[in-house]
Amino acid sequence: MLLGAWVVVVTALVLIVPGALVGRRMMLPWPVALAAGPPITFGLVSILTVLYSAVGFQWNAISALVGLVLAMFAAWAYAALLRTRWGRRVAPAPEGPGSDETGSDDPPAGITAMLRVAAGVAVGGAIIAITCIRPIATTAFAGLNNVSQVWDSLWHASSLRWIHETGIGSGLRMGELMNYDTHGFNYYPNTWHALGALLFPITGANPVELYNTYSPAVLAITVPLGVASMSYWFARHRFDVNSSATIAAAGAAISALFPSLPYVEVELTSVPNAVGVSLAPVAAILTMGVIRDRRRVGPAALAVTGVTATHPSGLIVVGVIVALWWLCEALWHPVSTRLRDLLTLVSTGALTLILVAPVIYGTLKVSDTNELPFFDFRVETVGVAQGLSQAAFNGTVPLADYYPLWGLIAFTALGLIVLAWMRCWAGLLAWLAFVLVTANAVVELSVLSYPLGSIGGYFYNSPHRLTFVVALLSASAAGLAVGSAAVWLSRWVSGKLAARSSESDAPRRFSPAVVATAALALLLVLIAGAGVVKYPQHAQLASKERGGKYIGPDDLDAYHWLADRPDAWNSVILNNLDQGTGWIYPVTGLTPLFPFYRANDFSQRQRDLYWGVSTIGADPKIDQIVRDMRVHYVIDSPPSYWPFQNGAPGPGHQGDPFLALRRNGAPGLTEVFRQGNVTIFRVNDSVLAPPP
Structure with missing residues (x-):
């Protein structure tokens, strides 16, 4: 903390x-x-x-x-x-x-x-x-x-x-x-x-x-x-x-x-x-x-x-x-x-x-x-x-x-x-x-759908992003309501105190500014108290996606284990971008081939290597890509992020290119680390060595 x-x-x-x-x-x-x-x-x-x-x-x-x-x-x-x-x-x-x-x-x-x-x-x-x-x-x-x-x-x-x-x-x-x-x-x-x-x-x-x-x-x-x-x-x-x-x-x-x-x-x-x-x-x-x-x-x-x-x-x-x-x-x-x-x-x-x-x-x-x-x-x-x-x-x-x-x-x-x-x-x-605009992102609002959707498009027509804008204005309105109440209350109290002072000819002890400051202080204390009461609910909401569904303790251990391998630092780690294993970069600084869940302008050799990972050591073309890109390690950590990225490829279903590797291995890879669902393979020296 x-x-x-x-x-x-x-x-x-x-x-x-x-x-x-x-x-x-x-x-x-x-x-x-x-x-x-x-x-x-x-x-x-x-x-x-x-x-x-x-x-x-x-x-x-x-x-x-x-x-x-x-x-x-x-x-x-x-x-x-x-x-x-x-x-x-x-x-x-x-x-x-x-x-x-x-x-x-x-x-x-x-x-x-x-x-x-x-x-x-x-x-x-x-x-x-x-x-x-x-x-x-x-x-x-x-x-x-x-x-x-x-x-x-x-x-x-x-x-x-x-x-x-x-x-x-x-x-x-x-x-x-x-x-x-x-x-x-x-x-x-x-x-x-x-x-x-x-x-x-x-x-x-x-x-x-x-x-x-x-x-x-x-x-x-x-x-x-x-x-x-x-x-x-x-x-x-x-x-x-x-x-x-x-x-x-x-x-x-x-x-x-x-x-x-x-x-x-x-x-x-x-x-x-x-x-x-x-x-x-x-x-x-x-x-x-x-x-x-x-x-x-x-x-x-x-x-x-x-x-x-x-x-x-x-x-x-x-x-x-x-x-x-x-x-x-x-x-x-x-x-x-x-x-x-x-x-x-x-x-x-x-x-x-x-x-x-x-x-x-x-x-x-x-x-x-x-x-x-x-x-x-x-x-x-x-x-x-x-x-x-x-x-x-x-x-x-x-x-x-x-x-x-x-x-x-x-x-x-x-x-x-x-x-x-x-x-x-x-x-x-x-x-x-x-x-x-937010309602149109939830349900189609007839003829207004396209113009409202065009505005909402800058927020990806995402209800939670658009709700943020509405909440910003709603909170401002709520602040106006409770703040106005505090202002009117402080004015009423100041008036009462002034009247009482004038009746008794006593010196005025509290100026309107002091009363207004006290009213604001009380209001802020009440809001802070409400924040304490709502803390469990709001804290659970803010930390909701932190349970390790895709990247968990086993993944972090694997990343740090790999970071201790000297030859991992001057090479590239072949990873499945759909699994989110690009986290190896922010966690350790090692270089994954796919740093994010998606990429722009995939090269042909990236596609060939990604879908041909299980043929490393058996396909000379794939082996040459491995050498050209200096790939020394392969990491596999299912499941993938979206449902269509899991299972065997099929019509209308992308599937998991690492599934065959997970089931049968690859001739040119040797398993060197396994913990939970995470497996790390090292490329064999016979693949890394240039052909005679």
Whole structure:
């Protein structure tokens, strides 16, 4: 647990501080810069890793620090340009009581507001981190070295190690990891992994330990921060800054009670998607601010870039929120003129498109293998009404056993009522829009199916990924409900105390600020208590896929045994990618032929060797491939991940290419290790020796 706590602290600093410093240098006030710190940090990582890869620089802690210095110079130049006569004409400082601090006509957020929000984020983050890390450290096999059984976890852990070892952090070069032989092109939004790779020398964690702690550590920051930002924006429609900060703190803390937010995503290992989406409200609200202060175009574009480069699904959330805000609010209450406000937003979007050009290029190039609108996870037994109910109140898979969560439903419903009272129609419509998109991923919604499916396609039309978006908005609404109650209660108590003081002519002992702080403290204590009560359920959910179904203790022992063989380090291990034995790379650093459960652009010799493993020593063609690829060991660890990959090959059934090896052996292989279902074979010297 000490390692987990250390990773959480380091992650918070590395994630927030660089972006906050650059944002502040780009003329954002400190409260805004700190909130925008994480998406701006990811934006910097996205730009720097692509540039470094293009010029041949390695991505590591030193080069990242150099990149931060360069970013600070660029931010200084940006601010200097805006202070010129031309800059003041294009992007003048807004007039108003808060123009020097906030860049708008709102009063500035002071230290009181910042501390309230920080307290809420800290409570929510602590609940999330403890609930996700503690059960792995204390109950899972191998502790923090435990291997998740979910498909994507292998990719994430391998990426962390690969970036650390090679210094290649560009998302445009991930094909070099995915396919050892061909290095065929593959794009993957890689900023989350690239930032995490910087933590190796600081934390001393190995790749599996870092993956198991860094994943929840980032969500422990981004989920409360994203909900706090959205709750604050909701509250500012009617409340003052300090009251809005109280509501934001309530939203940040209560986010840890929504199982759809951190715990399902940690269980199913879709963390980059969750990080990008959870930061989308921060980037969206910063983008809304550009029409009041055009100096924010630069940092807003950088924040949206960070969200997009972490996962493109985040850009969809930003786009929906900003578009609904424009249609419902900004269009009817322009700051300057409608055309000028629109052009300011368009300029922000144009700058964002330039900064995310690598993401666009990579996504388009792999689009043939990622036909997003056509993923289908629908269940035929679910009707439209049930699908809408599950989508609205977090009842989709894998939460069906926990549904309905009446307490969260009640707070969400109250928050939606408060939103309607405040006439925050954009917030209500955003919630409704993603409820419909999520419901369409559960059950077909007639003529709306294709347009909703096109939006949902960026989330693979996966109900749990889309439920995450709905839960993000629901938690913000719930925070609005309980935070508003705390604000109104503190005002009522303050009024009673003031009346009693005036009647007795006694000096006033408690100011309204003290009463409000006490009310927030009590609320946070209650939420923390709820986190303790829900800990067993949420901890079980977060650590659910940790039992060793595919990769268990026997596999780890086999990997470490193989790592002790000197000739394994200068060779390649032939493995069955369907079995997930690519875990040998993040666990030990050895090189498997197939690092992941799938690969792009298989070479012919990869196919021949994969399907001809049982003929090693009997087929000269296969033996030559073994020598050419320097294969010294073969590892077999059934079962395979998907049912169609097990058993004998047949019509419409892929089958297991290692089945014949398992049953009959191979003339050119000698069994050297067996434990449980795991078997390791060594290639005979007669095969490795070149033919006379």
